[in-house]
Structures are given as C-alpha cells and as structure tokens.
Amino acid sequence: MYDIAAFGRMIADQGRMGAYSRALQRSIAHGSTVLDIGAGTGILSLLACQYGARKVYAVEPSSAIAIAEEAARANGFADRMECIQALSTDIRLPQKADVIISDLRGVLPLFQQHLPSIVDARSRLLQPGGNLIPKRDVLWAAVVETPRSYDQLMKPWERERFDLNMAAASQIVKNVWKEGRVTPDQLLTKPYRWATIDYLTVESPDVSGEMTFQVERPGTGHGFVLWFDAVLEEGIGFSNAPGQPELIYSSGFFPWSSPVTLDPADAVSVDLRADLVGSDYVWSWETRVHGKDPGQLKAHFRQSTFFGAPLSPTQLRKRGGRYQPALREDGE
Template sequence: MAIYSISGYGSMIADKGRMDAYVKALRQAVKPASVVLDIGTGTGIFALLACQFGAKKVYAIEPSDTIQVAREIAYVNGYADRIQLIQQLSNQVKLPELADVIISDIRGVLPLFQQHIPSIVDARKRLLAPGGIMIPQRDTLWAAVVEVPHLYNRIVSAWDDSEYGFDMKAARQIVTNIWSKGWVAPAQLLTTPQSWATLDYTTIESPDISAEINWDVAKSGTAHGLSVWFDATLAEGISFSNAPGMPELIYSIAFFPWTEAVLLRVGDKVSVTLQANLVGDDYIWRWNTCILNQENPTEIKANFKQSTFFGMPLSPAQLRKTAANYVPTLNEDGEIDRLIVEFMSSGMALGDIANRVKEKFPSRFRNSPEALTRVGDLSKKYSK
C-alpha cells in the first residue's frame, strides 16, 4: 500500500491536467441521487467534488491516517453529513448500498502498481450498482525505444567510472534491472510509440500483463532502453496523457534501462517482450530485448534478458530462508512479536502488554513507553 505525505496529496491536487480531467468526469457522472465510492480518498478532494456536484452519499475509503485530515476537511466544508469516511482497504469494506459511481486514482508512475488492479476488480464486482460508472474507464499503455543519456548515466555512471580504480560491475548489473522515472522529449524517441496493453477497468480480471512489441528503428542514435507511459480515459471524451511532449503530470514516465547502450541505425529491428506480474503487493517486471541488424537480419546486435527480480540483491543466507524446505526458528524480534500477538489474543490491554513485554525483554526496551510503541504498531496492523 502506497502511503503519501500530505504535501504529496497537495502535489496531486495541484496537477491541473490530472485534476481538470477528473473534475469533468465527476461532473458528468454524478447525479442528484448518486451514491459515490471514492477509493483511496487521501485528503478527500474527489469526495468533496462529488458532494459539490450533487451526490446524496459518498463513501470515501482511505487506509492511512491521512483520513483524519479528510475528516476535518469534510467537516469544515459542510459535507460531513454526506461523506462517510472509512479507514480500511477497499477489499475489506462492506457498504450498506451499491455505488452508482466508483472513482479512484491509485496508480503509481504506471497503472500496474501494487494492488491497484485487484482493488478495482473487487470494487467493480462487489460495490458497483448494475449500470454503474467507473472512473477511470481505461488506461492504454505505450512504449518506445529512447536515447536518454541523462537518465541512463544517472543510473550507471557511479559503477562505470570508478575514480578509485575498482571494478564495480556487480552493482551495475543490479541497477540496470531496476526501472525508474524521468521525462523524455519527443526528439529522444528512436522508434514510433506502440500501444502494448489496454487496461479496461469495466472488464479487466487479471493484474498481470504480457506483450511482445516490435519496432523498425525510425531514427539512428544510441539507445538506452524503453520509455513507458499511459493514456487515461476517465470517460468518453475526457482523458489525459503523460506521453512525451504532453504537459508534465504528477505521474512522470517510466524508464526501463538496457544492460548496455546500443548504437541503432534506421531500419534495425527491435523486439521486446514486456511482462508485469503481481507478486504479493509489488510487480515483478521483465523486459527481454532482441535487436537485429538491418543490413544483416540474421545478425543479433544485442540480446538482453532483464527483470526487476535481478534488481533485488539477495544473499544466499536470505534466499535459503525462503526455500520450501527451510524450517525457521524465531529470532528475538520474532519472539517479541509472537508474545505481543498472544497477549492481544487473550484480551489484554495494550499498556499491560507493554509492561509484560518490557519485563520479558529488558535489554530491548528501556521503559514502558518504548515497549508501548512496539505494541501499538502491531495493534494498528492486526487489531480490528
């Protein structure tokens, strides 16, 4: 679950391209009798707008403590009676009525982000009235091969040019398997952008995406990887895009670096299999690239197999702990958490639990308030 700062939510509200589109879509969708569900309400801007446009009831869901700020804002603006704020994940919520409109913006740089798609699928199936409206309706993902030395050097220069004379290639292998973000100008595209996936939120079922993209290089240059962005359709005729050349939005553009920079000529053929699989709360991305020489189509200029899995440095000792046949024993932190959860299950008050934990682990907690902080963190995570 992404947790944003209040200033982060402020940046989202200040993004005119994003906000103007959402305002138009809400104004078009909300009717005087509408019930609206706002997933990931943050400080509550969409919930407030829904009320302003005449919604009779808004259910605003936000799992983080930012919800308290949303509650205060709803009150001072006179909408506390129409906005019901719910501090939970949307897939844990049961509503007393179905929503006529569901609005959300729980994307990251790309729509394939954490539990975004599973949350939307669940809400559509359980919480949307028949014939109800989803905002956004769909996102279309695009990709192009790019020449972006400013982005690439930011990633690899520390490992390529060690002024101390050491070979740092082991770190380079990791950082070139991690995607980042950065704006790209249209002149830096070496291929024509290709649409490789459409996420239709009215029908989508799976959070996983895989597609093969093929390009004939349109402009010679030194290619450093792929830029990936999306066009958002909030309602028919209402959209925005973070494509190169468009006004900059809060989302930026994703950059998937190649293992090495490659000199491309017009007519070279680039084939990329781009795949995203949701594992737990995060996506594992794969981008496998094959480049063929236009002068000799059987000559492979480059062949990269990359994945964010390779961007996670894991020691053999840590990998061993994830094996199916590994039999774990609790370390001291595990013993502390186990004891706290046992006391919570027995119905003991948090202050009493903190005192007991401090007595059991005197070297870990200098005083009861310190132990209470640890107990409180687990209470926020596990208690109803």
C-alpha cells in the same frame, strides 16, 4: 504511504484534477451514490458532493482520512460524505455505488494492489451497469536515446573512477526501471501501444505483450520509456506522453543491459511483462535488436526487476525452511 505534501502535489496537478473534475461533473447525476477508493484527503469525494451526489463513501486506510472528515464538515457535506478508514477490499457497504472513483496509480497504472482492488470493488460494491472513473488506461512505449538517465544509473558502478570492480551492483541496476521523462526528440521510434487496461472488464492484474519498433533515425538506444494515457470518461482524460505537460505520474525508463547503436533499418522487439507478485509488480523485459541483414541479431538482453534488488546471504538464510529465529538479548 503518502505524506500531506504528496497529497498536496496531487491536488495541485492541474492536468489530473481538471480531468477528474470534468469527469465527475459529467458522470455524477443528482442523487448518485459514490464510492471513492483511496480518498486520501478527500478531494474527489468533496467534488462528488459538490456535483450533487446524495451519498459518498470516502475510503482510505491512512490517517489522511482525518483531513477528509474535517473537510467534509468544513464544506457542509458531513451529512452526505461518510469517511471510512480502511482498505476497500475490507469493507461492506449498505448499498452499492452508482459510480466508483479512484486514482490508485503510481508512476504507472500497474502499481501495488491497484488492479485487484478495482476488480474486487467492481464485483462487490458497484451496481450492475454502474460507472467507473477512470474507464481505462492505455500504455505506450518507445525506444529512447537518453544518455543522461542511462549514465546516472550505470556510471557509478563502472571501473573508470577508482579502478575497483563493482560489477555486483552494475548487474542489479541493469534490472531496475526508474521514473523519468524524455522529450519527443529523444525517441528513436514511433510509440507502440503495449496494453490497454479497461477497468470495466479487467480480471487479471498481470499484463504482458510483445512490441515491435522500427528505428526511424540513427542514434544510440539506451532502452525504452513507458507512459500512459488515461481515459476517465469518453473524451476526458490526460496523457503523460513525452512532450505533454508534466503530471504527477511521470513515465518509466527501462534501460537495456548496454547501449546499442541503432540505424534506421533496424527493428527492435521487446517482450514486456508485469506480474503482480505479493504486494508489487515484477517487471521483465526481453529485447532483440535485428540489423538490416537477414538473421542479423545486433543485441539480445533479458532483464527483470526480479534481479534488481540485492539479496544478502543472511536474508536468504532467514527465508529457508530450516531457519530458526532466536531472541536477542533485549528480548526482541
């Protein structure tokens, strides 16, 4: 759930808003019916009205929809913009939309129910031949040298400071990825295109693929970063690649279990999967670093966010089939 300041940051992001605004201007013909999934405070719906939409359904489950409703009135669009407080997956519309607009991404496009929501809306709420904004997101990765991000994750749990064994936590932080940007000079390899999510055709929310990288300069590999280029309409989009102006989305830093000294002849392969389990993704990455000698395996790591959260015995017991909840004294 976003607070009002977070919605404000989304609107203040000129790279994102400029691209959305141009894409809407191009794709909304006078008289179009538009569905805005995840309308938030209504900014994209309002722009759609401004560009000539005849009817806009602004759908948002949070109470931010109250702001969209007031803004529709304040801008004279109340007769064309209908605000619906709900998830798109729970609504029916009296007419199908010519254009569906959304931005349901988190740091990365693989975020919560983003893909299932688009697949559902595309099949039930979009006219045959209708348009989707965004059209696709292309995900890229590269191996990085980023001692600062790596140390921020790992160092607190190392023995050095207080001579205490905190290995229980270090096993967990090795299995999380975190938001973080890097600069182009921190890349040790060329970017590799991991996946393309084409919103007009995507069916499964799960994405997987193997990437192979050739190390280009000597350095210490700490893991890889993952970012995306968004195509809203052909020729209109934005990118949060290293070196591009910052956007609200950032990129993901996936650490390795330990840093690896890399030489230009080394090859790195990463098998990366994102599987939607319940309400969010489990990310898994298996890395092999091959040295220049035939058969030389310099490093091999298997990591997954499945192991990236502490599980207490009490929590586990509660999930067991024989667990019987008991009332507390206060009746809860």
